[in-house]
Amino acid sequence: MKLHRLLLTSLLAATISGSAIATTIDFEAASPGSLTNFYSGSGVTFSNATVGTYSLAGMSGSHAIYSSSSGTFFTASNAVVATFSSGMGSVSITGIDLGGNGLRIDAYDSAVGGSLVDFDTVFGSGAGVGNFATVSATSAMILRVEMYQVLSTFGDGIVLDDLTFSTSTSSVPDNAATLPLLLTSLAGMVAYRRNRR
Numbered sequence: 001m002k003l004h005r006l007l008l009t010s011l012l013a014a015t016i017s018g019s020a021i022a023t024t025i026d027f028e029a030a031s032p033g034s035l036t037n038f039y040s041g042s043g044v045t046f047s048n049a050t051v052g053t054y055s056l057a058g059m060s061g062s063h064a065i066y067s068s069s070s071g072t073f074f075t076a077s078n079a080v081v082a083t084f085s086s087g088m089g090s091v092s093i094t095g096i097d098l099g100g101n102g103l104r105i106d107a108y109d110s111a112v113g114g115s116l117v118d119f120d121t122v123f124g125s126g127a128g129v130g131n132f133a134t135v136s137a138t139s140a141m142i143l144r145v146e147m148y149q150v151l152s153t154f155g156d157g158i159v160l161d162d163l164t165f166s167t168s169t170s171s172v173p174d175n176a177a178t179l180p181l182l183l184t185s186l187a188g189m190v191a192y193r194r195n196r197r
Helices: 002-016 171-177 179-196
Strands: 023-025 033-035 044-047 049-053 063-067 080-096 103-108 116-122 132-148 159-166
Touching: 049 080, 063 080, 080 103, 132 159
Parallel strands: none
Antiparallel strands: 023 159, 033 049, 044 080, 049 063, 063 159, 080 132, 080 159, 103 116, 103 132, 116 132
16 A cells, blocks of 8 residues: 555656746836836846836736836837846746837846847737737746837837746646656556556
């Protein structure tokens, strides 16, 4: 009976280890103004980011972020930057009032410099009032993301809401990695039952 418990415990541990918990920051806890280390306890710090109060379609609350250096109209040269204390597997953010200038997220494998490991771009149309969409990046090791409007063709701004990040890209690769442990556990249970007979 003890062997059964040991094998079942191994099986459960292998199954559970594949799941990752995503963290979402909706910026509601932060006061309006410059945002730097407020969310460091959640594993992320910001640069060139300011919290503002809005009431726009697609927002999860009343707070969103934008560029400290250029307001709600910000391109690659003045991107909002989020830096993680440890490597992330996936990061996403929602652009609010998304227009023809679009929104892009660039993911890097280093807190400073590094290589571009993934990116995503989405475009709205015109001034984008009431439009919103999410961009996301996925890689084995994301330590920094930069978020900005792709174009400066239109005179419309954008704000960002709901930064979501997870240490795992998905539960499938993690579970696939534990497959040998699962098979060994099952084989052990079968062998034990045969020997008992």
